[in-house]
Amino acid sequence: MSDSIKHECGIAFIRLLKPLSFYQEKYGTSLYGLNKLYLLMEKQHNRGQDGxxxxxxKLDIKPGNRYISRYRSMEKNAVQDIFSYVMKKFADVEKxxxxxxxxPTWLKENVSFTGEVLLGHLRYGTHGKNSIEACHPFLRQNNWMTRNLVIAGNFNMTNVDELLQQLYDLGQHPKERADTVTVLEKIGHFLDDENQLLFDKFKREGYDNAEISQLIGNHLNVGKILKKSAKSWDGGYTIAGILGHGDAFILRDPAGIRPAYYYQDxxxxxxxxxxxxxxxxxxxxxxxxxEIQPGHALIIKKDGTVTEEIFREPVEKKACSFERIYFSRGSDADIYRERKKLGDLLTSKILDRVxxxxxxxxxxxxxxxxxxAFYGLVEGLHSYNRKKQRDALVHSRNNLTDEELDRILKITPRVEKLAIKDVKMRTFITQDADRSDMVAHVYDTTYGLVKRGVDTIVALDDSIVRGTTLKQSILRIFDRLGPVKIIIVSSAxxxxxxDCYGIDMSRMGEFVAFDAAIQLLKERGMQQLIDDVYTKCLAQADAPKEEVINHVxxxxxPFSPEEIxxxxxxxxxPKEISAKVEVIYQSLENLHEACPNHLGDWYFSGNYPTPGxxxxxxxxxxNWKEGKNNRAYL
Incomplete structure (x- = not known):
């Protein structure tokens, strides 16, 4: 993506079902869980670089001993920093x-982070200050083991104000206005309720407090707690949590917006x-x-029992299509095929344009x-070319000369690497006056491949958000090669x-497509529509989210996609370039054909999967109309 955007976070969860001695004997290390957690997080480092x-x-720890360990980092290489900190403890033991x-018995009793339940998080901040307090996992502490709660997630709630009000009504006083805090405290509230109900029940049955503590851990209904907690949540979320005694869960929103996968043996x-x-x-x-199903929670009890339970009634699945286009790593077999298909489906439109x-x-x-996606486009081009060659050979087979045969066979798509990203350029810090010139050199190009005044350049991007880098850098660099035309193609x-479900795209003014629509309205004397839409939005500003219509x-x-x-x-x-510039976008129909199981397309269609x-x-x-540069949600 030429315009990089921050996006979803990532989670990594491990529950060891055997004693640590088992892993020591089978794998030669009691640190099996930590080693695997490190791998899981490193293999998802694309999902979070802000922290x-x-x-x-640790399970079954005697009272008075520490059983919860947590460490967070905001260093540039946060995952390495965390595990360097943790592994130093074991290096000291070795000395x-x-x-x-x-x-393993001694390690569990004496060294932190030698637990059987492990949770990792990678953070991409979507707003506000990037501070250590914003890094997951979040911890809600209590002297009762079963009231402790650790959570980490990939989520964003659209109705934080509503959720906060519910906490106020319960008599709570959250320390900040953030969806992470509201989620933590909402689950914590019903966890406390469940603890109290069980305590009262077992007390009536004559058990002493020490016995009750153990019984509560055995009988906590995690599914019931999650059902009550998530009743009013509006957003996209995958949230993992651990209770202090060892129960754990991973839950996914009812529309399946955010991804979640698991494996067990x-x-x-x-x-x-x-x-x-x-x-x-x-x-x-x-x-x-x-795949954890939408509206379901994977629940792992302390005794190792694993169930997948409904906590919210699933709705039509709208898994995020941007995961497939851009965010998730392309090493997933299905994502790789889908991205190739996105490129292939653009072939005919591109060929028509050239x-x-x-x-x-x-x-x-x-x-x-x-x-x-470019590999898919290239395959589409070669498929077209083979058909064209075949037709030419069949048509000319009776009078085909050697020269004509050579000419037909010589034609092949000219595939080159023209844009080269110079990552080092991003490390420079300059004054604002110099910044535009520096941005223009983030990319470089390969010279000598384009025939000046003759060739057209077709360059595929996976998506175009603002178009800033295209204007400031890529188009200018391509123009130096002397093409008659530059066609930028978006596979999205x-x-x-x-977006309001975890991607950092919350301001209308950042979208070049929105800018284009506004300019077209003004050029065609239709600017009254802008005021009319603003009036309609304003009229619904305080309406319940279930009643709100997307007036944008x-x-x-009034415009076709081609006009925009x-x-x-x-x-x-850029004003100074000589080549003509055109833009081609993927159609929604082709997007759905390429990614049939990930139909969440609200950033393209405006069809949001939740009322919020x-x-x-x-x-x-x-906010745009009022000149506010604010985020559209908390």
Whole structure:
């Protein structure tokens, strides 16, 4: 993606089902869980570079001994920093007595982070200050083991105000206005309730307090707690949690917006945001990895019992399509095929735009996430070319000369790497006056491949958000090569609406497609529609989210996608370049064909999977109209 955006976080969860001695004997280390947690997090480092954290819980620890350990980091290489901190503890043990490293009982009793339940998190902040307090896992502490709660997640709630009010009504006083705090405290509240109900029950039955503590741990109904906690949540979420005594859960929103995968056998239960991370870390086949179903929670009791239970009634599945286009790593087999399909489906539209002239067109891509889609486009081009060659040979078979045969066979798509991303350029810090010139050199190009004044460049990007990098860098660099035309192609449709489920796209003014629609309205004397839409949004500002309509769709309705694409091409074209610039976008229909199991397309279509989405998009538009650069949700 030429315009990088911050996005979803990642989770990694491990529950060891055997005693630590089992892993020491079978794998030669009592640190099996920690080693695997490190792998799971490293294999998902693309999901968070603003910080990371881990937490572990030891099972069956005697009172008075520490059983919860947590460490978070905001260092540039946060995962490495965390595990360097943790592993130093074991290095110190080795210095003391190397034999102790092979004694799992001693390690569990004396060294932190040697627990059987492990939770890791990678953070991508979507707003506000990036501080250590914002890094997961979050911890809610209590002197009763079964009231302790650790959570980490990939989520964003659209109705934080509503959730906060519910906490106020319960008599609570949350320390900040953040969805992480509201989720933690909501689950914590019902966890406390369940603890109290069980305590009172067993007290009536004549048990003493020490016995009751054990009984509560055995009888806690995690599914019931989650059902009560999530009743009013509106958003996209995958949330993992651990209770102090060892029960654990991973839950997924009813529309399946955020991803969640798991694997279990007789040794482990593991979960992560991305399937390939599980496959790689545990060397398991793709068919053995399961997806947590929307509206379900994977619940792992302290005794090792694993169930998948409904906590919210599932709705139509709207799994995030941006995961498939851009965010998730392309090493997932299905994602790889889908990205190739996205490229392939653009072939005919691109060929029409260049008049099927392969001889004078150079095909390339914007590094690096568009690469797989480009492979699909190249396959589509070669398929077209083979058919064209076959037809030419069949048509000319009776009078085909050697020269004509050579000419037909010589034609092939010209595929080159024209854009080169110079990552080092991003490390420079300059004054604002110099910044634009520096941005223009983030990318470089390969010279000598384009025929000046003759060729057209077609460059595939996976998506276009703002178009800033295209205008400031890529188009200018391509123009130096002397093409007659530059066609920028997006494997995703036009991004028209904000996200409110974990991606950092919350401001209408950041979308070049929105800018194009506004400019078209003004040019055609239709600016009254802008005021009308604002009035409608304002009228619904305080309405219940279930009653709100996405009025921003009306701003795009007068124009075809092609008209908006043409205006986008004008907007992103630098004044000083000579080549004509055109833009081609993927269609929604093709997106759904390529990613049939991930139909969440609200950023393209405006069709939000939860009621809170409509409230957010209207607020985002009102903020733009009022000149506020605020995020459209808390």
């Amino acid at each position: 990371a954290g881990i937490a572990t819980i 003391q007595d190397p034999a102790l490293l092979n004694d 007789d040794e482990i239960v593991v979960a992560a945001s991305e399937r390939p991370a599980l496959q790689t870390a545990f060397n398991i086949k793709i068919g053995d990895v399961k 008049d099927h002239d392969l001889e004078h067109t150079v095909f390339s891509y914007i590094p690096n996430t568009a690469e797989v 449709p036009q991004i028209r609406y904000p 769709k009306e701003l795009y309705a 694409s043409a205006k986008i091409a004008e907007i992103i074209t 989405g409509n409230k957010v998009v209207n607020r985002a538009f009102m």
